[in-house]
Amino acid sequence: MNEHSFIFVPEKLRIRDENKELAIRETALKMLVEQGFDGMSMQKLATAAGVSPATLYIYYKNREDMLNQLFTHVHETFAEVALKNFSPEMSLEQGLWIQWKNRARFITEYPNYFKFFELFRNSPQIDHCKVNMAAFKQSMQLFVKNAIERKELKKMETEVFWSVAYGTFYSLMKFHVQEKSMMNKKFKVTDAIMKQTLKMVVKALKQ
């Protein structure tokens, strides 16, 4: 001990392998999306990710905690991307277009994130309340308020607005990520289809 020891704050003497953390997360998502809930056990995940089962418990308190953290991570990443280049001051059409494009890019780039999100969205074991959406909600509410003032949007319940403006979009994207869509062939959401659908939605929402 030297004279500085009493203010010495020990630094980390061995740093976590961040590749390992990433590997665990991506492998877990892949297993969950491809094989469902029962398909992902801690031991199978550990083997597939190339780590010891015990290592998982360094990163996560237990299985439930892991699932919650996975969901939170996916949700936060998604929310962040969704609002990129978006401002609540935009017109309804422009604001929706930006958000649709952001989301579509994300879903196409990381389909597993979307599939995982959809898989767990209605799942009772996820603690939805823990996910912080305050900033997201606030931004959206301002956007809606502005659109109503500009007469681009009828007065309606938030849930009705959401269903028309986003329910439609997500339904479309679900077809996009499916192997086979309604007509037994692969369906791709192109820019043209998105634009066409957006026009319809904007028309529906206008007074």
Place this chain on the structure above:
Amino acid sequence: MNEHSFIFVPEKLRIRDENKELAIRETALKMLVEQGFDGMSMQKLATAAGVSPATLYIYYKNREDMLNQLFTHVHETFAEVALKNFSPEMSLEQGLWIQWKNRARFITEYPNYFKFFELFRNSPQIDHCKVNMAAFKQSMQLFVKNAIERKELKKMETEVFWSVAYGTFYSLMKFHVQEKSMMNKKFKVTDAIMKQTLKMVVKALKQ
């Protein structure tokens, strides 16, 4: 053996307890909806339904078969209700209204069926192809064809139509069955809300 024995087809000498089958199904649905995939094990289900675990294997080949049969049952019941009083000759607005009403009634009456359906819809372990939707699809396609001919509907991809006409509706109903909706209060889909939303959707779909 008497002279008739060679044409004797043995009849059932003990009849399956149909209450038992119903109890198993409803208990399984309840457990799955409330506790998710991991929450329902064969032993816990047997105990909760008041039967022996071995009894489950009289009704179902194995766990996977049980889940598939549950899904198929729910899906078929739902499809049947959805088309009640519906005819492909109806106008777009009337036809959609009937179907929305049918579905809303069903979802409100049997929320577990809907929650189960949503829980498993994206689940990889369900063999979706086994569900026969031929008649359903045919009826819907004729409905769409008629609407286009009457100029009530723009020409568009089936998936786009479905997303606008039903994606919106299902999004609304998801809020309906949730404990707390977007605004942290209970949201109920009333007839007025359905009518308002339908008007918007019909407007969007019209040329």
Place this chain on the structure above:
DNA sequence: AATATAAATGAATGTTCATTCACTTAAAAG
């Protein structure tokens, strides 16, 4: 009442599960 047969069962089986723990390894700081 006796018979035949499928429904229904409780206990048992081997497997896989989540989780733990005594231990080893890596690397920053002295």
Place this chain on the structure above:
DNA sequence: CTTTTAAGTGAATGAACATTCATTTATATT
């Protein structure tokens, strides 16, 4: 080079899992 500390591990544990099987039970027919 030594010390310190957290990262990382392989093997082990008991609980819960899906499934089976030798029996028992209920009932339509004879």
